[in-house]
Amino acid sequence: MSNERLDNLREQLDDVNLKLLDLINERAKLAQEIGEVKSRSGQKRFDPVRERKMLDLIAENNEGPFETSTLQHLFKQIFKASLELQEDDNQKALLV
Amino acid sequence: MSNERLDNLREQLDDVNLKLLDLINERAKLAQEIGEVKSRSGQKRFDPVRERKMLDLIAENNEGPFETSTLQHLFKQIFKASLELQEDDNQKALLV
Numbered sequence A, B: 001m002s003n004e005r006l007d008n009l010r011e012q013l014d015d016v017n018l019k020l021l022d023l024i025n026e027r028a029k030l031a032q033e034i035g036e037v038k039s040r041s042g043q044k045r046f047d048p049v050r051e052r053k054m055l056d057l058i059a060e061n062n063e064g065p066f067e068t069s070t071l072q073h074l075f076k077q078i079f080k081a082s083l084e085l086q087e088d089d090n091q092k093a094l095l096v
Helices: A002-040 A048-061 A068-095 B002-040 B048-061 B068-095
Strands: none
Touching: A002 A068, A002 B002, A002 B048, A002 B068, A048 A068, A048 B002, A068 B002, A068 B068, B002 B068, B048 B068
8 A cells, every 4th residue: 555655656757857857948048038038138147146045936836845045056056057158059059 | 149148048947947936846845744753753764775665766767868877966966965854853852
């Protein structure tokens, strides 16, 4: 009985993992677009004020069970990866 | 014009951030439930074989733009945070 329950919970977890995967990649595409717009207007890609605002939005909307500090740490990792992706795009553009 | 486009993209990004927040917390609740079921049947909470399967599922379903290695790194951080959350629950249970 408990194994059946475990299998069912794991199926739900896999489903959430795949939704997270799609959303993280969707986020990356938006960050790439933002990077292109900023690049065309000569703005720097990393904007600490904007990053702070995004982290504040997470704090305001967190209903748990994760602590806000844990979530902000995870989001910072996602922001960092997005920024690195934009830098890769820049490198590729320079090589063309 | 480009500022209007930037504002629009940022609104979309905030929307995706909030969806990610909800999904990460939804995932945490499922991980807590799994932890409880495993705890009741005397199983260890960390299961490297299961973690490998979840990472493989990410690899199989990744359509980019993020590299699979980047996504797996991000998911490992989420797994780690979930495990720490389960350990906190365990501590609390011991203190009751």
